[in-house]
Amino acid sequence: MIHYSINDLEKITGIKAHTIRIWEKRYSVVSPQRTETNIRYYNDDDLKKLLNISTLNKHGFKISDIVKMGHEGLCQKVLEIANTTTDHETSINNLIVSMIEMDEDKFEKVLASVIIKIGFERTITNIIYTFLEKVGILWQVGTINPAQEHFITNLIRQKLIIAIDGQDSYPKTDAKTFLLFLPENELHELGLLFYSYIIKKAGHKVIYLGQSVPLNDILEVIKIRNADFIITYFVAALDPSEIPGYLLKISERFSNKDIFIAGYQVSMINEKLPENIKTLQDAEEFKSYLNRI
Numbered sequence: 001m002i003h004y005s006i007n008d009l010e011k012i013t014g015i016k017a018h019t020i021r022i023w024e025k026r027y028s029v030v031s032p033q034r035t036e037t038n039i040r041y042y043n044d045d046d047l048k049k050l051l052n053i054s055t056l057n058k059h060g061f062k063i064s065d066i067v068k069m070g071h072e073g074l075c076q077k078v079l080e081i082a083n084t085t086t087d088h089e090t091s092i093n094n095l096i097v098s099m100i101e102m103d104e105d106k107f108e109k110v111l112a113s114v115i116i117k118i119g120f121e122r123t124i125t126n127i128i129y130t131f132l133e134k135v136g137i138l139w140q141v142g143t144i145n146p147a148q149e150h151f152i153t154n155l156i157r158q159k160l161i162i163a164i165d166g167q168d169s170y171p172k173t174d175a176k177t178f179l180l181f182l183p184e185n186e187l188h189e190l191g192l193l194f195y196s197y198i199i200k201k202a203g204h205k206v207i208y209l210g211q212s213v214p215l216n217d218i219l220e221v222i223k224i225r226n227a228d229f230i231i232t233y234f235v236a237a238l239d240p241s242e243i244p245g246y247l248l249k250i251s252e253r254f255s256n257k258d259i260f261i262a263g264y265q266v267s268m269i270n271e272k273l274p275e276n277i278k279t280l281q282d283a284e285e286f287k288s289y290l291n292r293i
Contacts, residue, residue, distance in 0.1 A: 003041040006032075012096070012134060013050045014089070015057075020050065027067045029053065044100055051093040052078045058089065082110060092131045099135070099152040107155055120163055124194055125283055128156060132190065153190060160193040164200055172203035176293060179227035181209035181218060183246065186237035191263055195231055198283060202290045212237075219253060229258050234265035244271045251277055260286070 010017045023029040030046040049071075055078050056066050069077060082090050091114050098106040114123045135149060178199050180192055189211050196206050207225055209218070218230075230250070234243060243265060250259055251274035262280040273279070280286050 003035075004043070004047055005039075005041060009042055009047060009050055012047065013054045013093075015050060015054050023053075023063055027063060029063075029067060048097050048100060049074070051097055055081060055090045055093050059087070082113060088126055088130065091127050092134065095127070095131045095152070096134060099148055102148060102151050104151075104155065107152065111159065121198075121283075124160075128190075153188075156190055157193065160190065160197060164193065164197045167197070167200040168203070171205050175204045176228040177205040177207065177226065178229045178231055179207040179209065179218070179221065179225075180231045181213040182211050182233055183237055184212050184214050186233070186235060187211050188235035188263075189233070191235070192231070192233045194283060195233075195262065195286060198287055198290070202287070204290070215249060215253065218250075222254070227257065229260065230254055231260040231262070234261065234263040236265070238265070240265055240268045243269055244273075247273060247277050262286075 004012075006017045006020055009015065009020060020030070024032070030042060030049060032040040032042050032046070034040055052074050053063070053066055056074070057063060059081055061077075066074065078090070078094065081087070082094050091110055094110045095107065098104075098110060111123065114127055118126065135152070180196055180199075182189055182192060192208075192210075196208050199206050207221065207227055209221065232250070238246060247259075247261065247269075255276060258276055258278055260278050260280050266279050266281075269279075
């Protein structure tokens, strides 16, 4: 059974632990259980309920009115809000619920609604990125299993691949070539796929190698297909202390090329990087760079 502490619930829902305790005592919003050592814990149903309550509360509904709605009424009201608002947090909360329930229909409806309202790129940067950060919190507290993460990331991956395939297959006349890959044992490719989409949309060429690629294989690829730029992405495969050494290796092996690095672990790098290594904080920064080349 999945166990959440009250601090876990605060991190995921955005509701302060103190507020949860008050609602629990006054309105019986959730009913925590206790371990054999008398430590309080919550389950998936509690998390989903609090995510929905958080959505309604932030849209002006009083907690005293919310608790009278019942489960079906609560879920229905949240869906109505999701269909009529551009509020990002509502969409993110609904995506979390769809992941926990492994409900593909709900995921598709939420994502399609957001894409219609704000467009594909903004959906990825404003909704999906934040959603994945919350998935990371769920991983840290050990409350989702690999099947749930694979379920949701594969659905997002499908959307990205469709979007990439939908771009013009004829690059512009002065197109540059970008080689994209993930380091060995790195399997988190959603960010790299989004960069591939951005590059193709800008009219440039992409050589996409994907997950877990040894450096020697990249050298062989470069012999066959020259690339103007290289992009790689760091999420979880390497220990942060190993990244500077790895970057030094690729800098030396591809000393005549600019190498872009992105991903969650890039913010942890404190060492000075080789001159041909360029960090990317977000997709907007990369799009600005593409406009200048």
